[in-house]
Amino acid sequence: MAPKDILCLLSIFIALILVITWVVVYRLFFSPLSKFPGPKLAAATQLYELYFDVVKGGQFLWEVERMHREYGPVVRINPFEVHIMDPDYYDTLYAGSIRRRDKDPWFSFIGLPKSTFSTAPHGLHRLRRNALNRFFSKQSIQDFEPTMHEKLELLSEHLCRTMKRNSVLDLHSAYLCFAADTVSTYSFGPSGCFGYLDNSCLTDDWKKKVNSVFEHLILVRHIPPLLHIGRNFPLLASLLVPKFSYINAAETQIRATVRKIYDMSEDAESKSAGCILPTIAASSKVSTEEKDLRRMTDEATFLMVAGTDAPSQVLAITMFYILRNTEVYWKLRNELETAFPEPLETMSWNKLERIDYLSAIVKEGLRISAVVTTRLPRIAPDETLVYGKWRIPAGTPVSMSNHFILRDENIFPNALEFTPERWMTVENRRSLERYLVPFSKGSQSCLGQNMTYAWLFLALGMSIRRFEFELAGTSDDNIKIVRDCFNGQTVPGLNNINVRITRKLF
């Protein structure tokens, strides 16, 4: 190498060092967040977070918890973001539509930039959310209830067959088959149903696909080009990261289904009335830009992945606690038998909701499972957020974590114990419900709340009223969340809630 070239390289190197030094000095001493408490290394570089998430595998959430123990309720967790650990601040941060809140574009990156979830600017987010809103009202979900009953009947037949074979069943996979068929039918219309329940056996195909998406989400958030490489060179990506083949298969499956909707015949279109994508695609109120195939594919992918994994996990985890706790089990079973003397009768959501003990179990299941572990940063673009003596400058990403609120010992004593009784009195419910935040709150909270509640009532009701189960080699380790991959994950390989079906009650 010529001396001129060496000199040139050296100058670039020195310039780089100077820039990095300046950035670090700025972040530590001159940034508007420089006075906030927290580890200096975390304030200086995002590599701190990357280390805990990527190298140590989804551990940053617990590092944030440790920081709060050391520094108090307000912590600067990275160069740009402040995290607050105080359940009473939740309603201020996750405020309704009057107080403007934007999402943090970096954090909302999940490789689906045009989905409502990933849309950062408040106005565009509102436009996209409005297009989806009507499909998720309680009335719309009730109108869709007959389809959910059809899917549950198919699931019930599978449970019968599993019992006859005396084989072990993973409840998470089973409920995921139900969820995937239900959301795909609601999103794409009957012809777009994924048909997992129509197969002769329940499989873990959808579970492998959604789990792979979540397992790699954190990696993709920190190193976005990986996703582009994976999408453009799927074979290579699958060779390097075998689980990428599942992600690729899921995306291909969804993309092909969305494409079919855009080529739908009029006959198929009329059979899909009321279903999300066909209705939006045919609507004159939605602009051509918003109906764009790419955008709708992102939207559908988010619905199919986020809308199936979390509720199935909650269902399976709640079943685990019911089966492990004889008192809870028999109390629920007696109440169901009283309300529905005939096991095969259709159990309506409306009637199930009126069983107080089941309602308490549903709430406790949502609370204790706390499956969405990701923090959810919000930006108040034109408001200085005030917390105690701290004034957080407008435009700063500020986050809280539902996972910690749902398991806060001061609010829910013995938080890691499954105690439906805590929801049984009106006074308790009144004081606790504001902290039941699995879906987050405010103008960007989960759209699928009614759908989730319907599933929890219907699927738990059907399972317990019609079958007897016993846990098969399933322990606390199979439900213990030890990794934050947006949704919480167990130790790799332990994500099974295995049961045997010992008897049917009809």
Ligand code: HEM
């Ligand atoms: C146990 C079940 C579920 C849990 C715990 C859950 C939780 C969440 C959370 C925490 C968010 C982020 C909210 C925020 O940023 O403030 C979210 C967003 C979302 N969820 Fe769910 N979810 C569940 C089920 C579903 C279902 C069944 C669907 C639909 C089929 C769904 C659709 C959505 C959508 C569309 C968003 C984006 C909302 C927006 O950005 O405006 N979710 N969910």
